[in-house]
Amino acid sequence: MKFYVNARYLIVPFMSLIAIVGILFGGxxxxxxxxLFALNTLIDTLTKNIHLPADFDDSGESYxxxxxxxxxxxxxxxxxxxxxxxxxxxxxxxxxxxxxxxxSFLGLSYQAGISxxxxxxxxxxxxLWAGLGIIYGHELSHNKKEGFxxxxxxxxxxxxxxxxxxxxxxxxxxxxxxxxPATAPRGRNIYTHAWLSHMGQSRFSxxxxxxxxxxxxxxxxxxxxxWILGYLYSLPSIxxxxxxxxxxxxxxxxxxxxxxxxxxEALNFMGHYGLIRKDGPVEHRHSWDNDSVFTSWFFIxxxxxxxxxxxxxxYFWELDDVEGPNYGxxxxxxxxxxxxxxxxxxxxxxHLENWDxxxxxxxxxxxxxxxxx
Numbered sequence: 001m002k003f004y005v006n007a008r009y010l011i012v013p014f015m016s017l018i019a020i021v022g023i024l025f026g027g028x029x030x031x032x033x034x035x036l037f038a039l040n041t042l043i044d045t046l047t048k049n050i051h052l053p054a055d056f057d058d059s060g061e062s063y064x065x066x067x068x069x070x071x072x073x074x075x076x077x078x079x080x081x082x083x084x085x086x087x088x089x090x091x092x093x094x095x096x097x098x099x100x101x102x103x104s105f106l107g108l109s110y111q112a113g114i115s116x117x118x119x120x121x122x123x124x125x126x127x128l129w130a131g132l133g134i135i136y137g138h139e140l141s142h143n144k145k146e147g148f149x150x151x152x153x154x155x156x157x158x159x160x161x162x163x164x165x166x167x168x169x170x171x172x173x174x175x176x177x178x179x180x181p182a183t184a185p186r187g188r189n190i191y192t193h194a195w196l197s198h199m200g201q202s203r204f205s206x207x208x209x210x211x212x213x214x215x216x217x218x219x220x221x222x223x224x225x226x227w228i229l230g231y232l233y234s235l236p237s238i239x240x241x242x243x244x245x246x247x248x249x250x251x252x253x254x255x256x257x258x259x260x261x262x263x264x265e266a267l268n269f270m271g272h273y274g275l276i277r278k279d280g281p282v283e284h285r286h287s288w289d290n291d292s293v294f295t296s297w298f299f300i301x302x303x304x305x306x307x308x309x310x311x312x313x314x315y316f317w318e319l320d321d322v323e324g325p326n327y328g329x330x331x332x333x334x335x336x337x338x339x340x341x342x343x344x345x346x347x348x349x350x351h352l353e354n355w356d357x358x359x360x361x362x363x364x365x366x367x368x369x370x371x372x373x
Contacts, residue, residue, distance in 0.1 A: 005055045005063035005317065008297045012132055013072060015040075016079050019129045023086045023122045026111030030090070030118040033125025037132075043294050044332035050293040054301075054320040064317030070147065076136040077150055080157045083133075084237055084256075087126045090114045091245035091252055123252045127259025130158050134264050135299050141167050142313050153233055159257030160264060161230030165208055166201035171268075172312055176277025176286045182265075186274040186352065186371035189341035194265040205230070270334050271305040274352050274371070275325070278363040282309050284324035285359035288351075291321060295330030303331060325355050 015036050022032030055063045093113050100113035114122070137154035140147040141164040148164060155163045167182075174180035181200025184193040209227040210220045218224060241249035270290060277286045287305035295303045301316040302308070306324030308316075327334055338344045356368050 002063045002065060006065050006068055009069065009300050009317065010072065011298045012129075012135065012300075013076060013079060016076075016083070016129045016133055019125045020079075020082050020086050023090060023125060024110065025108075026090070026114055027118060028121075029111075030114065030125065031121035033129050034121060037128050040294070040298065041332040041336060044292065044298075044330040047294045048292045048329040048333055051291055051321065052293050052296065054318055062315070062318045064315060066315065069315070069317065073136045073140055073147070074150055076133055077154055077157075080130060080133060080154055083126045083130055084157065084240065084253075087122055087252060087256070088240050088244035088249065090119060090122050091241065091249050094119050095245040095248055119252075123255050124259065127256040128263070130256055131260035131263030132298075134158055134160070134260060135267075135302050137163065138167065138302065139300060139316055152230055156230055156233030157237060158260040158264070159234060160198070160261055161233055162202040162205040162227060163264070164230075165205045165226065168312075169208060170201060170204045172282075172309065175272065175282050175309055176275055182268040183272045183275065184269045186368070188273075189344070190266060190269050190338045191341075193269050194262050197265045197268055198261055202227075266335055266338060267299075267302065267331070269338060270327075270331060271303075273348060275355065276360065276364045276367050278361060278367065284310055284322045285355075287324065289321070289324050289326040290329065290331050290334060291326070292328075292330035295332070299331060325351070325359055327351060 015033075019033030019036060022029040094116065098113040100111060100115060102109055103112050104110075134154070137151045137158070137160075140151035140154070143151070151164050152161065155161055171180055171182045174183075176183055178185070181197045181204065184190075184197070188196075206220075206227045209225045213220050213222070213225060221228075223229060237253060238250075241253040243249070245252065271288055272286075273288070275286055275288065277283075284306040287309050289306050290303035291301075292303075301319045304319040304321065307314070307319045307322045310322075311319070337347050352368075356365055360368060
């Protein structure tokens with residue numbers, strides 16, 4: 001049982017490595033990461049009605065192995081680095097006009113050189129799996145020890161160096177308030193939200209550091225500013241891609257970051273869209289659950305937002321169904337719907353009406369009346 005419970009959370013690391021190998025093999029294999037994303041969407045849709053509780057033994061102890069799961073999360077940092085290195089390698093070949101030929105290594109054929117079309121595939125694949133792998137940076141942001149640093153490095157590689165502080169000290173404390181950039185108000189679409197949430201969280205992190213340093217009598221413009229330091233962690237990536245391909249390299253890295261951050265903000269959008277918290281503590285009713293079986297395993301239980309926001313430092317494998325608001329489908333399926341704003345508004349309206357009726361307080365209902373769905 002322990003093997004099953006722990007192995008099911010290895011989908012992202014395993015598929016990330018497949019995407020990396022696809023870029024290395026070249027040719028049409030550069031698109032493998034995109035194909036895997038489409039496959040996951042299909043699996044998620046087919047399993048949307050399967051929901052499983054967290055697994056505990058008869059004594060109430062979790063089957064999750066902490067050392068194993070943390071080792072996997074820490075190892076996602078070199079996976080992120082590898083995603084960028086293999087993409088930079090392909091950009092270098094493209095920029096150098098390397099001939100496209102089939103070579104062999106240890107009996108395996110691979111393509112040296114890369115076409116512009118397949119370079120797009122490699123870039124999109126890298127962006128998608130950097131974005132999907134961000135869930136490990138999220139999980140480690142709730143660790144107060146070395147995991148927090150690893151989280152910052154993972155986020156810096158994804159162009160979201162501000163995330164760790166904003167997530168813990170803004171999103172979790174101000175959830176459901178207009179002060180939380182990550183909570184999308186009713187009527188906002190995912191495209192607008194991705195930009196406003198990203199910039200809002202970065203602004204929060206900057207102000208947080210400004211206030212901290214002011215109390216110490218220090219200027220905000222110094223290396224002790226963790227907002228500045230976070231973005232400096234992204235500098236090696238910029239140097240690598242400039243070296244690999246100049247303007248092409250910068251464009252590719254920017255594309256990877258845009259895709260990765262769009263997926264990150266999509267998770268925020270889907271987890272909290274339209275929900276309102278007036279005053280008092282965060283409760284289960286202030287988040288949307290998306291806990292179909294494939295979403296739970298793939299996203300290491302991040303879909304159990306209701307429990308996560310009440311017990312923020314609980315290990316992901318111990319999060320459970322708390323009978324909070326639930327979309328009833330998984331993240332991949334819902335993500336496709338959010339990409340078409342008119343369709344999403346129709347889909348979400350019935351869920352918001354249900355939330356207003358069954359979960360909202362009297363004050364929250366009054367606030368809800370001011371917004372369109």
